Amino acid sequence: MRIGCPYCGERWNDEFVVLGDADAMMKHPAEATFALFYDYVYLRDNPAGRHRELWYHQGGCRQWLVVTRDTLTHAVHGVETARCAAQDIEAAS
Amino acid sequence: MHYSLWSVLREGLSGGKGWTPAWRDPEPKAEYDAIIVGGGGHGLASAYYLAKEHGLTNIAVIEKGYIGSGNVGRNTTIIRSNYLLPGNIPFYEHSLKLWEGLEQDFNYNAMVSQRGVINLFHSDSDRDRYVRRGNAMMFEGVKAEYLDREGVRSFAPFLDFDNARFPIHGGLLQRRGGTVRHDAVAWGYARGADQRGVDILQNTEVTGIKVEHGKAVGVETSRGFIRSRKIGLACAGNSSRVAAMAGLRLPIESHVLQAFVSEGVKPLINQVILYGAGHFYISQSDKGGLVFGGDIDGYNTYAQRGNLYTIEDVFEAGMAMWPGLGRLRMLRQWGGIMDMSMDGSPIIGLTPIDGLYVNCGWCYGGFKATPASGWCFAHTIARNEPHQLNAAYRLDRFATGHLIDERGTGAQPNQH
Numbered sequence: 001m002r003i004g005c006p007y008c009g010e011r012w013n014d015e016f017v018v019l020g021d022a023d024a025m026m027k028h029p030a031e032a033t034f035a036l037f038y039d040y041v042y043l044r045d046n047p048a049g050r051h052r053e054l055w056y057h058q059g060g061c062r063q064w065l066v067v068t069r070d071t072l073t074h075a076v077h078g079v080e081t082a083r084c085a086a087q088d089i090e091a092a093s
Numbered sequence: 094m095h096y097s098l099w100s101v102l103r104e105g106l107s108g109g110k111g112w113t114p115a116w117r118d119p120e121p122k123a124e125y126d127a128i129i130v131g132g133g134g135h136g137l138a139s140a141y142y143l144a145k146e147h148g149l150t151n152i153a154v155i156e157k158g159y160i161g162s163g164n165v166g167r168n169t170t171i172i173r174s175n176y177l178l179p180g181n182i183p184f185y186e187h188s189l190k191l192w193e194g195l196e197q198d199f200n201y202n203a204m205v206s207q208r209g210v211i212n213l214f215h216s217d218s219d220r221d222r223y224v225r226r227g228n229a230m231m232f233e234g235v236k237a238e239y240l241d242r243e244g245v246r247s248f249a250p251f252l253d254f255d256n257a258r259f260p261i262h263g264g265l266l267q268r269r270g271g272t273v274r275h276d277a278v279a280w281g282y283a284r285g286a287d288q289r290g291v292d293i294l295q296n297t298e299v300t301g302i303k304v305e306h307g308k309a310v311g312v313e314t315s316r317g318f319i320r321s322r323k324i325g326l327a328c329a330g331n332s333s334r335v336a337a338m339a340g341l342r343l344p345i346e347s348h349v350l351q352a353f354v355s356e357g358v359k360p361l362i363n364q365v366i367l368y369g370a371g372h373f374y375i376s377q378s379d380k381g382g383l384v385f386g387g388d389i390d391g392y393n394t395y396a397q398r399g400n401l402y403t404i405e406d407v408f409e410a411g412m413a414m415w416p417g418l419g420r421l422r423m424l425r426q427w428g429g430i431m432d433m434s435m436d437g438s439p440i441i442g443l444t445p446i447d448g449l450y451v452n453c454g455w456c457y458g459g460f461k462a463t464p465a466s467g468w469c470f471a472h473t474i475a476r477n478e479p480h481q482l483n484a485a486y487r488l489d490r491f492a493t494g495h496l497i498d499e500r501g502t503g504a505q506p507n508q509h
Contacts, residue, residue: 001392001400014402018392018507020346041504042344042435042491046333048395071347071394 001074006081007061015059021045022052022066026082026089048072054082096200115280116287121294124320125153127474128312129327130299130335132156134165134275134460135452136327137282137293138467139474141199144289146468147475152291153321154283155314157298161279164329167397167429168460169352169374169386171365173210173270174235177226180485180497181438182233185458187482188465189269195464201281203273204379209364210270211240211248213414215259219369223265230267238266248364251417259370259413270365272376272384278463302339302449309339309448325450325474327466330395330430332453339446344435344491345454346506348389349428351399353407355421357381371410375418382424385411389431389457391507399428431456437509438497441469442479442487450474451488456509 001013019025021044048071055067064082069075094100094113104111127143129136132154143149154160172192174185196203214220227237242254245264254261283293294316301313302324311320328335330347358381365376375385387407390399404426411418434440434454439462441452452470455462469483479487485497502508 012402013392013400020393020505020507038492039342043342044333044344044346045337045342046346046393048331048334048347051393053393069392072396074394074396 001076003055003065003067003076004079005057005060005063005065006079007063008057011057011060015057016055017058019054019056022054022082022085025054026066026086050077096202115284116293118295119292121153121297121314121316121319122151122292125292126151126321127323127325128152128319128321129154129325130312131327131329132160132283132293132295133163133327133329134161134278134282134463135329135455135466135470136325137279137286138463139325139327139452139470140291140467141282141286141289142468142471143475144286144291147471149475150290152286153319154286154291154293155297155299155312155319156293156295159295160283160293161276164429164431164459165279165463166276167352167427168275169376169384170272170275170378170460171210171270171374171376172205172273172461173267173365174461175210175212175226175230175237175265175267175270176499177229178497178499179233181499182230182235184465184469184482184486185462186233186235187468188462191464191468192273193269195281199281199285201277201284203277203281205271205273206379207269207271208376209248209266209268210367211245211264211266211364212367213245213252213261213264213369215262215370217262220262223369227265236267236269238268240264240266249362249366252366252414253416256413272365272378274379275460282467299335299338302335304339304446304449307447309446322448323450323474324448325452325470327452327470329432329453329455329459332432332451336451336453339444339449341444341446343440343451343453343488346393346433347395348391348431348433348507349394349396349399350386350389350431350457351403351407351426351428352384352386353404353423354378354425355383356424358383358421366414368410368414371406371413373407373410373414375411375415383418383421389433389507395430397428397430431459433506433509435491435504435506436496436498437500437502439466439486440488441466441483442473443477444488
């Protein structure tokens with residue numbers, strides 16, 4: 001599996017560390033209710049198909065990235081920096 | 094047909110013409126008393142114990158492929174009960190006790206081999222950790238033995254005892270641990286369940302779960318709608334996908350775990366040996382191949398294949414523990430999809446939907462748990478409440494904070 005880093009180009013995924021579901025972990029709910037916190041920490045959609053996830057390019061530029069990847073085929077459909085993704089999420093909310 | 098020495102002799106002399114299929118291939122009925130979704134080890138064991146222990150015989154096991162095509166045929170076949178935490182030890186010990194009587198119980202040769210499991214330790218703190226685990230086991234009545242360096246050497250003289258970075262100081266031995274022929278577990282449970290009237294519906298995919306007024310009423314399948322007021326999900330790596338059909342989100346991520354087999358050699362390693370400094374476990378199959386594995390790849394996936402860097406990592410750990418391994422060639426490698434839970438422990442219990450039960454979150458440990466998982470899940474489904482042994486494995490423990498985090502890594506499924 002190879003990931004196209006916006007700074008470093010296409011690299012093997014052993015240069016990266018994966019954290020998990022970006023949509024679940026980049027949400028910042030307006031109020032921290034117990035139910036929302038439980039949801040944020042524990043529950044995941046875990047889809048079979050396209051999945052947006054947080055990867056850290058530890059062996060390269062050390063940037064956090066949001067990688068859109070297919071969990072059935074391992075094909076990478078898009079990579080953006082987490083900073084850009086966070087701005088998009090903020091603009092949408 | 095009952096399997097025995099006499100049946101083997103009789104059929105051997107008559108050209109094997111009397112053997113009958115081990116289970117039927119029935120048409121689905123319109124309604125069952127209980128449905129188990131998933132025809133793997135856990136699903137088949139659940140159906141078996143529902144029929145045997147709880148007298149429910151109008152049961153269907155619905156499997157999208159053929160039975161045993163998932164993780165029950167893809168693991169490294171190890172059984173043991175050397176756990177640390179109170180929620181885990183009694184459950185896994187119950188499982189080991191069921192393994193010990195399993196072949197007589199379901200009249201099928203599962204080749205249960207209690208050859209002993211040794212966990213190695215490599216430093217003083219590592220030793221203290223394993224002594225603590227051994228003590229925790231003995232508190233629950235499970236025998237554990239402390240081995241010093243020479244004790245380990247008497248079992249496995251070929252290990253790298255003087256490794257410069259991770260010398261072997263000793264090990265924790267559980268003699269009752271061992272290995273089992275994994276496919277035979279699925280077949281034995283399938284046959285046993287079928288003999289008690291359970292319908293095993295292979296190549297039948299569940300495409301929807303029907304819920305009315307908060308109660309489960311049946312499943313949509315590729316062979317039509319089947320009614321049932323009790324539906325148990327035992328879908329391993331696909332648990333999240335199936336639970337989503339009922340609108341449930343689970344504290345589960347699906348990850349790939351790879352396993353490996355070397356070329357066949359004469360008897361070389363008589364126990365199951367687990368490396369303490371990395372993550373590596375190895376045993377020898379009855380065919381002679383060394384069977385071993387290590388960590389998951391670490392990213393969400395439903396593809397039953399992994400990456401080379403994980404293979405490299407597993408082999409590095411193997412070579413550090415046992416340099417002679419490098420003289421063998423690897424024959425096969427494969428991947429299975431693990432339902433990694435948020436605390437590394439399984440979930441067997443009720444859901445917010447009446448009549449819908451889940452059995453998932455097995456992480457690496459699903460195979461050894463097969464009998465107890467089925468036994469507890471059957472109890473939970475039949476009585477609509479968990480047995481004492483799986484009471485700690487409830488789904489809502491994540492919301493109430495009663496986690497069972499054996500490895501202590503928190504809500505990071507890829508770290509367990």
